[in-house]
Amino acid sequence: MGNRVAREDYEWVYTDQPHADRRKEILAKYPEIKSLMGPDPRLKWIVCMMVVIQFLAFYLVKDLDWKWVLFWTYAFGSCINHSMTLAIHEISHNTAFGNNKAMWNRYFAMFANLPIGLPYSASFKRYHLDHHRYLGGDGVDVDIPTDFEGWFFCTPFRKFIWIILQPLFYAIRPSASTPNPSLSWR
Structure with a gap:
């Protein structure tokens, strides 16, 4: 088999998308949940509080020994x-400012991304919405591990490293x- 992961190493399911089916099932049984959907004003x-706390923490540890910083x-x-x-993740679903202010949500996600250090929020929304749309779709859903991940992270120690x-x-x-050279601001 070499360095490639065989298709048989994955479980392939050919059913409808579970997100949509589960949503319909829950809403049919508990219609009052619909009132909880939408933006969260908090x-x-x-x-904002978490971003400020992170930047304050950056300042507070600046003079500490490296062991304490770690x-x-x-x-x-x-x-x-x-x-x-x-x-x-939640902001990518427009829960900060609502669907009618999608750009505000986009910019706010970038603000939330500041203390993380790895700028990913700009592309996250696009790929995440594709994940919901094509859940489990080979070559489309980026939550499916790559062939390398499936091949390399196959022992308990390597799985720990992956975690x-x-x-x-x-x-x-x-x-x-799944490179997407034309990442739009959708």
Whole structure:
């Protein structure tokens, strides 16, 4: 088999998209959930607070020994950065300012991306919406691991390394596996 991952190494399912089916099923059973859909007025304030806290933390650790910088980066900064990636996900669905202010959401996602260090929010929305539209679509859904990931990260230790580097793969995989030279601001 060499360095390639065989199609048999993946589970292929040929059914309707589970996101849409599950949404219909939930809304049919609990129609009151519809009132919870839409912009969250608190999101923008929580994100602003997290960005300010991260930049304050950058300042506070500037004179610490490197060991303490690593400790606080792991114990504190990584939690907020994880929350920021989740916020960018939510903002990609226009939950900060609503669907009628899509550009405001786009710029706000870039603001939320500032303390993360790896600029990915600009391309995230495009690839994420394609993920929802073509869930599991071979060559389209960038959440499917690349052949290299499937081949290389196949032992417990290598999977552990993948987990540590997962944010990096998540940020780089879309443009590496499905390059889209004409990223529009949709």
